[in-house]
Amino acid sequence: GAVVSQHPSRVICKSGTSVKIECRSLDFQATTMFWYRQFPKQSLMLMATSNEGSKATYEQGVEKDKFLINHASLTLSTLTVTSAHPEDSSFYICSARGTGRTYEQYFGPGTRLTVT
Amino acid sequence: QKEVEQDPGPLSVPEGAIVSLNCTYSNSAFQYFMWYRQYSRKGPELLMYTYSSGNKEDGRFTAQVDKSSKYISLFIRDSQPSDSATYLCAMISPSGTYKYIFGTGTRLKVLA
Numbered sequence: 001g002a003v004v005s006q007h008p009s010r011v012i013c014k015s016g017t018s019v020k021i022e023c024r025s026l027d028f029q030a031t032t033m034f035w036y037r038q039f040p041k042q043s044l045m046l047m048a049t050s051n052e053g054s055k056a057t058y059e060q061g062v063e064k065d066k067f068l069i070n071h072a073s074l075t076l077s078t079l080t081v082t083s084a085h086p087e088d089s090s091f092y093i094c095s096a097r098g099t100g101r102t103y104e105q106y107f108g109p110g111t112r113l114t115v116t
Numbered sequence: 117q118k119e120v121e122q123d124p125g126p127l128s129v130p131e132g133a134i135v136s137l138n139c140t141y142s143n144s145a146f147q148y149f150m151w152y153r154q155y156s157r158k159g160p161e162l163l164m165y166t167y168s169s170g171n172k173e174d175g176r177f178t179a180q181v182d183k184s185s186k187y188i189s190l191f192i193r194d195s196q197p198s199d200s201a202t203y204l205c206a207m208i209s210p211s212g213t214y215k216y217i218f219g220t221g222t223r224l225k226v227l228a
Contacts, residue, residue: 004159032214041124043204043220044160049213057213093159095216103148103208105216107159 003027004096006108013084014116021079021111023094029074030096034105035067038091050077084115119143122205122219131228135192139205139219142186148208149181151190153201154221160204164190195226 003026013019032051036044050056050071058064068080091112095105122139152160164179166172172179178191205219
């Protein structure tokens with residue numbers, strides 16, 4: 001149980017285009033979803049927290065107009081990287097928190113974004 | 117000063133060795149402590165969690181929390197090459213938002 005999927009697993013796009021990444025909780029309802037960014041050999045950096053039906057809360061330094069987050073249902077959240085640039089190339093990971101054991105986050109497998 | 121400090125390694129050990137991984141933290145309000153394992157290019161998976169101080173054992177893994185010293189440890193007994201991964205400690209922010217604060221991760225390599 002408690003499986004989180006991400007799609008796509010990897011994507012290559014050209015500079016200036018937008019990319020959407022989906023995060024789904026497959027067997028539980030996710031009250032809260034989190035989006036992280038991870039650079040090579042570095043830890044996970046929280047970008048934003050999204051609650052179903054509410055606007056996302058972004059961490060300091062994260063541009064909300066560039067990283068659009070939508071959490072329209074209890075099983076789906078999306079991250080759209082708008083007008084992507086090479087410096088946005090990174091590993092993006094989502095996690096989901098259910099309504100049961102409220103402290104535990106279940107992580108997706110990650111999406112590797114490469115902007116050329 | 118970072119809220120959570122973790123030695124990035126890399127740490128190389130022979131197969132069968134006991135591995136000790138550690139994190140220190142500065143916020144005494146932390147109550148929940150987690151250890152995640154992350155293989156290369158994969159998402160983290162939860163290994164152990166503890167609440168407040170004490171020890172917790174699960175198979176070859178033991179998690180220890182010493183709140184008085186603001187120090188947590190993960191011990192891996194009889195380490196295997198398949199344990200080679202990055203180990204991340206995480207703590208839940210006491211802000212009520214359920215946000216995790218991660219350490220930088222320690223890269224472990226178990227040599228066959």
